Amino acid sequence: MSDTLREDLQRRSEALYSTTPIPNINLMAFRSLPEEVHKYHSLVPLEGTDKERRTSFMGCTSLVYRAVNKETGDIVTLRRIEGFRLTNETAFAPVDKWNSLRHPNIAHLREAFTTRAFGDYSLVFVYDYYPSAQTLYSTHLAPPDPSVLAALHSAHAHSQSSPQSSRQRHYRKNNNGRGAGSSSSLNLPGNGLGVGEPAGPIEEKTLWSYVVQIVSAMKEAHDKGLALRVLDATKVLVVGKNRIRINCCGVFDVLGYEHRLSVEAQKYEDVQALARLIVALCTRGQLNIATQAQQTKDAITRTYSPDVWELIFFLAQPQQRPLTVDKILERLGNRVLMEMNAAQGYSDQLEGELMGELENGRLVRLMSKLGFINERPDFSHEPRWSETGDRYIIGLFRDYVFHQVDETGNPVVNLTHVITCLNKLDAGIDEKIMLVSRDEQTCFVVSYKELKLCIDSAFGELARRR
Known part of the structure; x- marks a missing residue:
C-alpha cells in the first residue's frame, strides 16, 4: 500500500475512535454533555463550541457531535439545532425522503428527532460520519490560524539552523516529491497553506471536479422532488482527495417547513447558490457576482479558462424559463467525462492496492x-x-x-x-x-x-x- 493512502486511512481510523477534544472546545461544556441522547452515546464535539464558530441555520445555531449508535455500534454525526422547539410533527416528512436518497456526493441523513437531553429544546439530525472530513471553507477559504502560523514559523526557523533537519527535508522531498519538510509545504489546519504563504487560487482541475460532483448530487435531489438548499462552502464536506459530500441536507426543509417555498423556487435557488459557490472558490470569497460582476469576471478570467466564467454567467443570468440540472449537464459535457475517467482511474489504483x-x-x-x-x-x-x-x-x-x-x-x-x-x-x-x-x-x-x-x-x- 502506498504511504499516502496508508497515512490517510490511518488518520481516518484515528479520527473514528479518538476521544480527545478538538481545539476551541469549552472543556466544561464538553464534560457536561449528556451520557446518552436518544439511542446515541459517547458524544464528542466535532466543531468549536464558541458561539462565533457555530454554524447557523435560519438564525438558529448548531453544534456537531460524533456519537455511537448503541443498537448497531455505528459511528454517526449528530447535528444539534439549539433552542428549537418543533410544533408540527409533519415537519419531519422531508426527513423520510432524504433518508431514502443515497448518493455518493450527499451526506446520508439517517433520522431526526427532538430532545431535551441537553437541557433545552433541541432538534437533532443524524448523518453518516466521515472521519477527517473538512468543509470547503476550511480547506480552501479559511485564513490561517495566527497561533499555528507563529508555531510553524518558530519550527521553521529552528529547522533552518539545523543541518540535520536540512538533510531530513531533502530526504523527504526525494521520497514524495513535495518537499514535505520545506517551509513552503508545511501544512496548516484547514486551508493547507504553508507558513506565510498567501492563499492561492484553487486548481481548475479540482474546481471542475467539485462542480461535476455537486451537479450530480443536485440532479439526484431534483429528480426526487427535493432541493439541496445548502450549497455553501461551510456546508460542503471534503471527505477525500477532491471527493466531496454535500452536508446538512434536510435541515432547512424541517426548520422552514411552515414557510416553505415551492420546490421549483428551491431548485432555482440551488442553481444560483452553485454560481455563488464557484465564485467564492475562485476568488476566495472576496467578490460578489451580484454587486461586482465586472471585477468578478476580470479576476476569474485572469486565473482560469474562459469555460469557468461562461459557466458562472450561464448559471447566474436571468432565465426566461427556470434553468434545469439537465441543461447544466449539457453545458458541462466533456468535464463529466473527464471526472468519470479520473474516478475510474482512481478505482483501478485502489483495486491494485486492495x-x-x-x-x-x-x-x-x-x-x-x-x-x-x-x-x-x-x-x-x-x-x-x-x-x-x-x-x-x-x-x-x-x-x-x-x-x-x-x-x-x-x-x-x-x-x-x-x-x-x-x-x-x-x-x-x-x-x-x-x-x-x-x-x-x-x-x-x-x-x-x-x-x-x-x-x-x-x-x-x-x-x-x-
Missing part, C-alpha cells in the same frame, strides 16, 4: 495455521502431537522458511524468501524442496502441494476437536 492487501490476508491466514500447529504442547492426550506424523514435516518447513543460517552461522533474515515460500505453499504448487532436521540426520523431499495437504489436515484435526 489486491496487495488481499495477498497479505492470505499469508496471515496461512501463518496463523502454522502458529496453531507448530510446537503445540499437548493435543488429544498426545504430549508430542506437534512433533509426530505430518506435523513433524510442518515443523521442518517452519525451520526452512524462518530459521535458515548462512555459512558463518548468522540468521538469514530475508523477507523475500519468506513471502515467496508462503505464496508457493498457499498456491500448493508441485515444486519440491528438501527439508532437513536440526541434527541433519533426517531429510525429506516434499512438494508444496504435499505440505499444504499436511497443514490443512493438521489444522482440520484441531478445528474438529473444538
